[in-house]
Amino acid sequence: MSTRVYSAAMTGVTPRPVSVEVHLGKTNSKFGLVGLPDTAVREARYRVRAAMASSGYEMPRSEVTVNLAPADLPKAGSAFDLPIALGVLIADGKVSIKHPGVVAVGELALDGRVRSCRGVLAATLVADRQGLPCIVPREMASEAALVPAVDLYAVDGLAEAVSALEGRAAPSPSRTPKAPALSSPDMADVRGQEFARRGLEVAAAGRHHLLMSGPPGMGKTMLAKRLPGILPRFTGTEEMEVACVWASANRRRPIMVRPFRAPHHTASMAGLLGGGSGIPTPGDLSLAHHGVLFLDELGEFPAHLIDALRQPLEEGSVTITRRGVSVTFPCRALVVAATNPCPCGWSNDTVRQCRCSPSSVERYRRRLSGPLLDRFDVRVFLGRVETGEMTGSPGEPSDAVRKRVERAREIQARRGGLNGDLSPAALDALEWSANAKRVLAGNIDRGNLTGRGYDRVRRVARTLADLAESERVENVHVLEALSYRTGV
DSSP states (O other), X not given: OEEEEEEEEEETTEEEEEEEEEEEOSSSSOEEEESSBOHHHXXXXXXXXXXXXXXXXXXXXXXXXXXXXXXXXXXXSSTTHHHHHHHHHHHTTSOOOOSSOOEXXXXXXXXXXXXXXXXHHHXXXXXXXXXXXXXEEGGGHHHHTTSTTSOEEEESBHHHHHHHHTTOSOOOOSSOOOOOOOOOOOGGGOOSOHHHHHHHHHHHHXXXXXXXXXXXXXXXXXXXXXXXXXXXXXXXXXXXXXXXXXXXXXXXOOSSSOOEEOOOTTOOHHHHHEEOSSSOEEOHHHHTTTSEEEESSGGGSOHHHHHTTHHHHXXXXXXXXXXXXXXXXXXXXXXXXXXXXXXXXXXXXXXXXOOOOHHHHHXXXXXXXXXXXXXXXXXXXXXXXXXXXXXXXXXXXXXXXXXXXXXXXXXXXXXXXXXXXXXXXXXXXXXXXXXXXXXXXXXXXXXXXXHHHHHHHHHHHHHHXXXXXXXXXXXXXXXXXXXXXXXX
């Protein structure tokens, strides 16, 4: 006898249905599992056998063959334990399924409990697409509830999953209570640095990449960590996209907060862009999708690693190929980088004297190539904070800044997208004052702007106009945008 239960696998950020086919033969005490399983999947036969015995079910006294179709799709992880066990019970006639089909996912403990695993969101999306109920571990119910249209059964053990299969249990609530959102550090903690605070607001409003330079201890990292707190709240689409990326990496997504990733400068190419053996997993760049990627001590990152970021940042996606499997991950992250002006860090400081030789300063600054700097729309220098500012009242809180950012993004949404993504043709179609055009033309004539720099200044100027709720880009907006090109 043969039967079929559905599960799912995540290929990149795309959920793929997996048919768990179970056939019972005539010979005794054999358990075969095919369909490109990895080690964790192959070991499912031991977990399934023990979990069934602990739950009061006897393993069939015949050959069990399990096929995970499609056979050419690599299968990884322990998520197939539960659908394999249910398929075996159905094929052996011990369970009568009420539904026309079911999608199940979960790792089985030896005592029959259903543990959390990767692939829960993929299974829920597959169930929604096929119009089937879905059985998931109770620990992962909040992630599965992102797809509210599915009849969801959150279970603690194999016996409870069998009850759901036979229709003896009611579906779980379509929406489980959400955990409280994680709080981000507040901008009010930042004293002084008005120019840098303004640059941070502009970067958040238009999703412009930001580079901060300055001596140690001036607030570069402090500002970067507060950037997620001034970004708008997730939309439903953005939340689902981020959840899929984090599910592909088998990580718990940040709760209601834009992701913030800060890889160390010793990170590998796979750690930053994605990769790994078998099915590729996303790197920090994709995990920061719709959030912030912070590159502290930018000058310490290897040149090849920084250069590898250029194309993905321009296209908003990165494609990774491993062992014939090619996947594409989204990576529309806001990149924020911080660097010191010299090896000792005190160049241009008003109090401490730089100890570096001119040649070492020049070598240090050459690490940041012109093409790399040209990709940062906003560049600011953080100098020493005066005593009155340091001991004075707190700065403007994040809530007030976020409201302005949200208003600016609403204006951009009506135009069709964020200013950081505007094409040259879209920039040409915007309304510019005559003075604004003259200022731009003058900077091109003096060689201050490359072709890419020209477009980036125009994007930042449009964001400044949106923050001011101005229909037209004025020369004051262009002048401020140009001031962000000389900060490093």
